[in-house]
Amino acid sequence: MNILLFGAGGNIGSAIAGELLSRGHTVTGVTRSGKAEAAEGRAGFTAVAGDATDAATVARLSAQGYDLVASAVGPRVGAEDDRKIIVGAAKALIEGLTRSGVRRLVVLGGAGSLETAPGVRVIDSPHFPEMWKNNALAQIEALGLYRETTGLDWTFISPAKLIEAGERTGSYRKGGEQLVVDAEGNSRISYADYAVAFADEVEQSNAVQSRINVAY
Template structure:
């Protein structure tokens, strides 16, 4: 497939880029600087500004799917959604956050008083964006939330999927960027969560 990847130079974006290429997909890698984009086969590097919806929509047009892998505080939800919808791309996948996941019925991780203040604003913006997607008509989206600890690690291919509840395993709630990328590309290749949030963890 032909995939547009917004935020291809970030920690998660780089892993998504490599996973997509390894599986034979063609990637339009969008980042603020071409120098930051990995020089991989079947890659079209594009310098893009997500604050310019008309230009971004033109870049996204003609792809089978678009993945957004950017910090929620780094973009205007109206402008990005406008670009995605105007482009006519049939599928929109979002690298989400863990803050909006439930730790008990009706209680989100972000609502825990021990939730780190350094991440609270970004987590709140991610939760608001998820709510916005749920209220947007005519858009086939999927929002993949990582576990609470989300960092570089191994590509094991062994993990669990969930829906709206935080996944906790023997070593706590965690997932590597590498295994997160597998789960995201799996969803592109075999969609199971249309217009829904899901989560991945060990």
């Protein structure tokens, strides 16, 4: 596939780019600086500059013959407005792809809206970290925007409650609206294995117009 990936320079975005490239896909990585050091120099990868929160930019870039658009866009923690980046990107992706005619969109989501019990979300816990609350609220709003659109074949992939650096095992479990946890009640996944799940969805399209959750 020929894939346009917004947010290719971050920890998760670079892992996704690497996984897609390892499977033989061609990836154009979009970052604000036009640089994506983790993937630059690899066969099949090109880095370009672009703003995922600008619908005109999304439309212009995605109109260049891509089979699918992916997004791992996120704010710099503690340095940028979460809603401006996350909700702004969701709005721009929806509008821009509608203009360009690309229907398939796979995006990095958040875990805050996943249920830990019927009607109880991760974000509702009194122990939910305050520093991540605005990010979670923005992801919840973005998910609502995707659910309202009918013109895109979108998939919103929520990670585990904890996503961090770690090895690539190639294994994960997949759920829907409920937080996936292990036998001890923990919910975690590495960047590398989240990228495996992301690439699987890119290739298989098993969760069109829905949200999934991936964890160990």
